[in-house]
Amino acid sequence: MEATLLQIRDQQRQTWDTFSPGWKKWDTWAMNFMRPMGNAIIESLHIQPAAEVLDVATGTGEPGLTIARLATQGHVVGLDLSEGMLATARENAAQQGITNYQAVAGDVCELPFADQRFDAISCRMGFMFFPDMQLAAQEMYRVLKPGGRLATSVWASPPQNPWISTMMGTIASQMALPTPAPLAPGMFRCAQPGLLAGLLRNAGFQHVEEKTVTGLLTFATPEEYWQNMLEVAAPVVAILSKADEATRAAIKAALFAALEQQVVDGKIQLPFASLVLSAVKS
Structure with missing residues (x-):
């Protein structure tokens, strides 16, 4: 990869x-939160008992660990950049x-x-x-068997995700935030419908479906x-680290006021x- 992409990869590894x-501390919360996406992925993969499966960006282990329970005669490799995350996995x-689950450190753009x-x-x-989404898609295509299936999830648009946009919007009301570079790595980089589907088709995948x-x-x-945001949300922490004490207090007060408007049944x-x-790989 180019030097700039390698730098992005190394920054990602350091961040995670x-x-x-924090992710270890909040692991039960995070896995409950992410379970609907994990279940949708697993449903799309049609896991067979003897399947050999790669779980990319496995983090603390899911959905790879759940898949391993289905592939009882097979094997699951959980791949992630971060040894810290893999230790929890x-x-x-x-x-x-x-x-039948093995956690391996590695780069999706250079799958080992x-x-x-x-x-x-x-x-x-x-x-x-x-760092390079197209290269990652090509690498996934390469290591899949013909007829093999890929399933992935990404965040939809910020307005559809108040769980994080409430925090980011509150910060933006109190601080001037830099405009991210187009398609720079970030939570909503793939939010545009059809963007990731196009990358998968360009890599050779067929029967691409999106839902x-x-x-x-809660x-x-x-x-x-x-506390959750301060311990698991790297972008939030990075921004707040640049705020003085008064600005940070103003952000917290405004955030709490906004959250009070989202209370239902206590x-x-x-x-x-x-x-x-x-x-599907053809």
Whole structure:
């Protein structure tokens, strides 16, 4: 890869390693939050008992660990840049008694696997952070067997995701935020409908299908939401690190006021939406 892409990759690795303790702390919350997207991915993959599966951007292990329970006679490789995240994935596998899951450090743009190795590939919330999304799609295509299936999810647009846009919008009301470079890695890089589908088709995939999965994320209190964002949301922490104490206090006060408007039945309820895509290697 080009030097600039390698730099992006190394920055991503550093970021996820830095935030891996927070993701470990909030792992149960995160896995419950992400389960609808994981379930949609698994449903699209049609996992067989003897399947060999690659779970790209496996993070703390899902949906790879759930897939491993289905591929009882097969094997799942969970791949991620971050050794910090993978350490939690290995702990989760051991705690759950899952022996056919292997956590491996690696780069999706340079997959360390032979051609036509896997029957299926899952990738939950990873594509938007890859340095070169087209190269990543090509690499996934390369390591899939003919007839193999890929399923992936990415975030839909900011207005469809108040669970994070509430925080970012509040920050923007108190601070001047830099405009991100076009298609720079970030949460909403793949939000435009059809963008990721086009990348998959360009890589050679056929029967590309795209659907939207929605749900509600709940928090008991504004303080719980604030702490969650500070411990798992790297973009939020990066921005707040540039705020002085007064600005940070103003952001927190405005955020809490906004969250109070989202209380239903005593809990803060924030919608989320993702795009889930599936495709087949010819």
